[in-house]
Amino acid sequence: MIQTTATRPSITAGNLPSRAASYLVFARLMREAPSTDLLKFITGQEVLEASETEKVAVQYARLFLVPGDEAVRPYESVYCDALTIDTSTACSPYFPSSSHKISLNGYLGGPSSTAVREVYRQAGLDLAPASHELPDHLAIELEFMGRLLERRQTEQGKMFFHDHLARWVYDCLHQIKQKTDSGFYQSLTEKLEQFLLSEQALFST
Amino acid sequence: MQLDRRQFLKLTGLAGAGLLGAGALTPAKARLGKGAGQGPFAEGAWLASCCNMCGGQTGIMCQVVDGRLVRIKPNVHNPNGFSNISEDFFANAATEGAVMCPKGNAGIMALYDPDRLKTPLRRTTPEKGIGVDPGWKAISWEEAYGEIVSRLKALRESGEAHKLLWFSEDHSFTHVQADFCKLYGTPNYNMHSNLCDVGRKASFKILMGDERPLIDAINARYMLIFGWNPLSATKWAHLPRIVTRGIEQGAKLVVVDPHLSYTASKAHEWIPIRPGTDGALALALAHVILRDGLYDTAFVNEWVTGFEPFKDYVKDKTPQWAGEITTVPAERIEKLAREFAGTKPALVDVWSGTHHSNGVYAGWAIGALAAITGNIEKPGTLVMPEAKGGKHIEVEADETAKNTLKQPRLDGGKDRWPYFHKSGVYTEIINRLGDGNTPYQPKMAMVVFQNLLMSVMGTKNVEKALKTLEFIVVVDTMMSETAEFADIVLPGTTYLERYDLNTHWVTWPVVGLRQPVVQPLFGQPAESEFVCELGRRMGLKEANGNDLFRLGRMSGQNIEDKSRWYEEWLSKELKEGEPKMTLEELKNLPGATWVSTKGTRYHKHLDVIPPEKMADSIVEGGLVFSKKKDGSKDKPLGMVRADGTAVRGFLTPSGKVELYAAKHEGKKNAEGEPLKLLPEYEPRQWQPSAEYPLYLINWKEASQTHSRTQNNAFLAELKVTDGLRINTKTAASLGIRSGDWIWVESPHGRIKMRAELTEGIHPEVVGTQHGWGHWAMGRTAKGRGAHTGFLAPTQADPISGQALNKEICVRLSKA
């Protein structure tokens, strides 16, 4: 299934296996920091100091794993859902008396996370027990797209892309670009954005 | 480093290249229809559990839909959240409904906090310090366990197990942690209580042999509260209800506090007092009561010991004397004494008002007011709770562990602190680590849900102390300030993802179950399972060779699944404890709560010791003791009354409530001074001076728990104090206006705060709500308010080891 990339950038092409593979590569890179071998490969460097891999791992953690000024939370729920709290049963002098409901954005595990999991299940897929991740994480939504395209389920792919990924992914990528000072994650994010835009164009036809 | 476009494109052509590793999605076990396959959650289920947003353990009901928690509401089957008195609970809970506090309501946001830690992390920056970026990188659980266990093993194998320090929360999975420490061989297991109420515990232990009497507010007709904010600083959500219900039924509430707390604002009267002088006020109240013969003669005659020396001692503790010390006018003290002694039943109490260097004696003096007015063990007074729940099954350490368990505790333990509590003395540990004045230098710390840098005063000392340790592991759901000092940080679970048994805070035996209502979000083990895994990998065994961390305590079989192993652990504690049922049976009770039908019992000091117990006892000097196997004297059982009946009495050396503690004779406190025989007033050690003229205090409110919940965006929306409250007159004399930025400075450091002017604070005092000033933790917490720990020394009360969180003096200047 190796194909040449000399003439036509497959990243934007309507070629299913290669599009699927792109999703899977991006999924892998968003899921966790790259291994040295993977890093060597994608940066085209034959030798790589161990410290370089560690540097990227630290950048990944700073961006996606620990709170801080550079932190971005790549989950659909964080971008699309609100969490509502009913305060009617609380004994408190502090609640605004007019309302018994308070809604806030930016949370994990919202309805989107259940919704995408349901879509995965409908497609016969589920989170691997060892994945230790919520279903609406960017990496998993990308992986799901890859899996669908691998199976040539372009209609389902199109639907998932519009119903889920496209709702939030551009905002998220924009935030990553704004926040990180990692050249690696800057360029990765740019490439992912280009790829998704080309996908969007394909799915819109 | 940039991605190479050409290479990148090539890679995309390599579908399934080995370099990508396994994906996160696998084939589903079966093709599933919508909503199917999620067991009880598909349609949404209500699961009963207990809150742990603070140490209150209020009963909650959790609605889970599709595996997602969508709502938390109060659990009406659990008294904790309705009332601490059974009569009230049995009669009214079903019709009135229970409550939670705002923190309990906001629990859902702790579970789904976007700043939660999700994977083990290792620091790549060796240097540690406040403001130093640890350079975290993700590691696998396998790698984390590997490293932690190899370090633990190395210590144990070289006979240095005692060099492991363990710090934990005080209401969650403590048994499994304590047992791990015992089998591992470290005497240095510590938990939160010594930052909280061990001062109060000592006061009441001296007075009545019970560490934690509770207020029966609902039946009281008069409530005199010193330095406590029960209507807002809820530690269990029924507190505001029982106090306000008491008021509705005619009780008068008087609050003594330097700050017009929320409780004080709802009281009939607020008595502002100079910090640390509560003991003097209590003694003057006693003076008036005794002088004017307003005491309960019958109770005093039979149940109080040391009345005469106490009476002598307070003879010159006149309202005028106390007026000078406390700033409470003498006439007011006279009136207060008459009101308090003249209204029955009345209750008097103090909690964190004891966080100063005269605190234990002050608490004792306050308790003495209850004693002389006979307000003990009656409806509407201070009641000794029957906190019987699950039973901690004792384990015995093996020979290797016994060797290091013999080592002294780092804080000096019982030998140093006359009212030492098993929670240890954090401040002493920090100080000894910092100044190197230790019997041995600890090497490793395991910190489970404790944010030492923000909960132990003297932040710079804590920083210095932590830097002396070779290896620190922190388990937490958040990147706390302390987690930033860790070598490895492990993502913990919230209370909504794990088990616990809860027995405290009501007056009769009740056990509420905390159970996982959702699976841990990131597949992390519950803390009990983490400790279990450490135990297994270490190969720790009991003295009898039992594999504690593998052996199912009910089945007697080895159980690989750690969650099931812990379920059997809890079942055994329940079976052997008061409920006598399995975990499964508890789960199936309404509200997953076992409630003893015996209910609240008053007058427990009059409980007759059963003849069979008497037959196997030793009676000595009018006191009754159980017998050890060898026939020698064991624990006190009670005392013999004048009419010859043997009753429980009070579990003090005299069997009575003690206003004079003969047991203190010849004993010394941690500073080498003789223990006082009477609840004497002494000015607290740190007094204001010309240079630092103001008292600085801090307090808690329903809006936050300690320094733990500040990243909760919902709680952050609530109206609270995050600036410095200053009396208007004091501010005017300093030219400070509302909203000004000011420097708050002590000899230990300075912090910048926003001025909040109010009439509601004593003019000599400034104060703030504790817990703000995070520099880590998450985007909501960080940067709001300031942390007063930078201004304080690291110090404990020398009797109980209670941290002195409120003994600070400062000066203010405009920033």
Ligand code: SF4
């Ligand atoms: S007092 Fe509030 S935070 Fe504490 S346990 Fe009760 S509901 Fe939870």
